[in-house]
Amino acid sequence: MVDTMLRGYKDIARVGLVGGGVIGTGWAVRCLANGLDVSMTDPAPEAEARIRETIARTWPTMEQIGLAEGASVDRFSFHPTIEAAVDEADFVHENVPEREDVKTSVIAEISKHLSAEVIISSSSSGLLPTSIQSEALAPERVIIGHPFSPLYILPLVELVGGEQTSAEAIAKAAGYFTRIGMRPLHVRNEIEAYIGDRLQEALWHEALHLVNDGIATMQEIDAAITGGPGLRWAFMGIGMGWHVAAGEGGMRVNMQHFAPTLELPWTKLKAPPFTERLNDLVVEGCEAQQGDRHWLEMEQRRDQALIKIREVIQEYWYPEDQDGWPKVRELP
């Protein structure tokens, strides 16, 4: 399986990035740190300066995580057009705003400047690949490669193919993502918002109802996650979290125990109407938690916390079924 997944990744030396906001810049940082050449384009007038500043600011974090041989910020280049940015690229990420019409036409434009075997990976958070590949040349190489922010630290990337995507493109992309230190998850059935964002949306809808109905503040909602289930979710997910929490008998017991509650009105799921009042409650709730802390300081503390959490999980929890993961620590 690993052999199939890794097929083709060795050919990838230069990555082209179209769109350099939060996600495009995140790809730049991860790819540079993994020893690749990166060429990027973004039409915003301030884009190049902002992107270079973000790469420089994040580089010490990447040095701390560990740079690949030959990794250097000097291997970054910025270009005025899509054509120039993807010229000679072996793999391309599209990271423009989440609008189907914009993505469809940008992907079509990218495809005109690449040979047919070069994969075009959209960072979309939830659009269907069948739609956004529809106008591309050689649409079989268009996939979704959906990361999670900060993508230079978090390893998950969801791979989704559309009706025209080839199995080979998915396998080749999985090899590339593994090569740049990520954990590809193939979403085998095309669906809006894939897996990760559907789960986040469900939780978010419920949080919005609690705020909208005056039951909890944003601070209380965050506390209910970070001190309890969130700590487990980071390494066990929800299935194994409850399986182990139930003790002997695991999920078999847990399902029986909580079966009656499935009938109770414990969730609303459909989001409440978006009103100015709800917007203010959510935004002010987060800003109150931030206080007078600068967002850059919070970004750095988040990154440091994530690096430590990953180290602890790798040390104590069961290693992934992949080469290169450290041995789990013996229990006392």
Ligand SMILES: NC(=O)c1ccc[n+]([C@@H]2O[C@H](COP(=O)([O-])OP(=O)(O)OC[C@H]3O[C@@H](n4cnc5c(N)ncnc54)[C@H](O)[C@@H]3O)[C@@H](O)[C@H]2O)c1
């Ligand atoms: N922000 C996140 O946490 C996150 C996580 C996963 C996936 N995504 C997805 O990644 C994509 C990008 O999101 P983002 O948060 O980086 O957005 P962003 O608004 O920060 O960046 C988008 C960038 O695209 C540029 N752009 C606009 N039109 C363009 C064009 N025609 N060609 C090239 N560049 C163009 C803009 O100037 C901007 O810099 C979206 O599809 C989003 O849903 C975002």
